[in-house]
Amino acid sequence: MKPSCRLIIGATGLIGRGLSKSFVDENTFFISRNNKKNKINKNHFFLDINNKTEVTLFFKKLNARYKKVIVFFLAGESSVEDSIRKPEISFIKSLQGFSNVISNVNRESKLIICSSGSLYDSRKKTYFKETDSLFPPSPYSASKYAIEGLALSYFESFGIDVRIARIFSVYGEDMNRFFIYDLIKKIKDNPAEVILNGSGNQFRDYLHVDDIVKGLKIINSKGKPGEIYNLCSGKKTELKSLANDIKEILKLEKTIISWDKNSYKGIRDSWYGDNSKIKKIGFISQDSKKSLKKTVEHIFLKI
Numbered sequence: 508m509k510p511s512c513r514l515i516i517g518a519t520g521l522i523g524r525g526l527s528k529s530f531v532d533e534n535t536f537f538i539s540r541n542n543k544k545n546k547i548n549k550n551h552f553f554l555d556i557n558n559k560t561e562v563t564l565f566f567k568k569l570n571a572r573y574k575k576v577i578v579f580f581l582a583g584e585s586s587v588e589d590s591i592r593k594p595e596i597s598f599i600k601s602l603q604g605f606s607n608v609i610s611n612v613n614r615e616s617k618l619i620i621c622s623s624g625s626l627y628d629s630r631k632k633t634y635f636k637e638t639d640s641l642f643p644p645s646p647y648s649a650s651k652y653a654i655e656g657l658a659l660s661y662f663e664s665f666g667i668d669v670r671i672a673r674i675f676s677v678y679g680e681d682m683n684r685f686f687i688y689d690l691i692k693k694i695k696d697n698p699a700e701v702i703l704n705g706s707g708n709q710f711r712d713y714l715h716v717d718d719i720v721k722g723l724k725i726i727n728s729k730g731k732p733g734e735i736y737n738l739c740s741g742k743k744t745e746l747k748s749l750a751n752d753i754k755e756i757l758k759l760e761k762t763i764i765s766w767d768k769n770s771y772k773g774i775r776d777s778w779y780g781d782n783s784k785i786k787k788i789g790f791i792s793q794d795s796k797k798s799l800k801k802t803v804e805h806i807f808l809k810i
Contacts, residue, residue: 517581566611590647601650645773679716707747712779739780
């Protein structure tokens with residue numbers, strides 16, 4: 508029996524792709540539901556984690572070969588809008604898939620969970636430590652909340668090594684949705700004028716996907732069982748300012764940006780995180796100006 512392997516569940520999402528690229532070896536395995544055209548290597552398997560039989564059989568084979576399985580869980584609902592359109596389906600699928608996974612993780616193994624900073628109670632405050640109150644604003648956030656609760660119950664009741672990363676806003680060259688991507692696409696479609704959601708005064712906490720990958724690795728190697736870590740920059744970025752930065756990078760300063768002034772259900776205007784806890788175990792983020800420039804130029808060329 509070999510000592511250990513890694514298993515990345517949700518290997519074809521933005522974070523999953525970044526993490527997978529850093530771990531391509533014979534003792535790393537990948538799971539995604541479909542997208543067979545994006546098969547990473549012979550260790551990439553396509554299965555539905557909501558199917559308990561499939562998940563149990565897969566883990567049975569891994570546990571027979573390896574003493575320890577280090578699981579990175581990046582699956583589940585990824586869209587606030589989809590979760591609002593079909594809340595019951597979204598919630599049940601996310602929680603069922605995670606339940607099937609954690610029930611097959613043994614005490615020798617480890618489970619690093621990607622959660623979300625969106626589940627903090629941002630109705631009255633905007634800056635959050637890991638110990639602050641939670642109040643999920645959407646079914647998407649509620650599913651992350653439930654997954655965290657189930658994970659911590661397995662830590663307390665069964666001694667399973669779970670570690671939680673609350674990720675705020677992520678961007679990178681391979682993204683194909685969310686604010687940065689949507690703005691670049693709108694500018695390319697109509698360089699004269701674009702209309703964006705909200706007031707422009709909203710702010711977020713952005714990290715490049717490479718930093719997210721780095722943070723997950725640090726939580727795996729230096730984090731503690733049963734602990735939660737904000738994986739964020741610790742800095743607030745106003746969307747109006749970010750939009751102007753993107754125009755400047757593209758040398759399209761004359762593009763007029765208007766804001767529709769509307770508010771949207773399930774999405775709170777402003778929140779960012781305190782990252783002092785993860786910094787204490789060695790996390791340092793890269794130069795955000797360079798990573799934003801690289802991301803913007805890459806996306807503009809590919810769309």
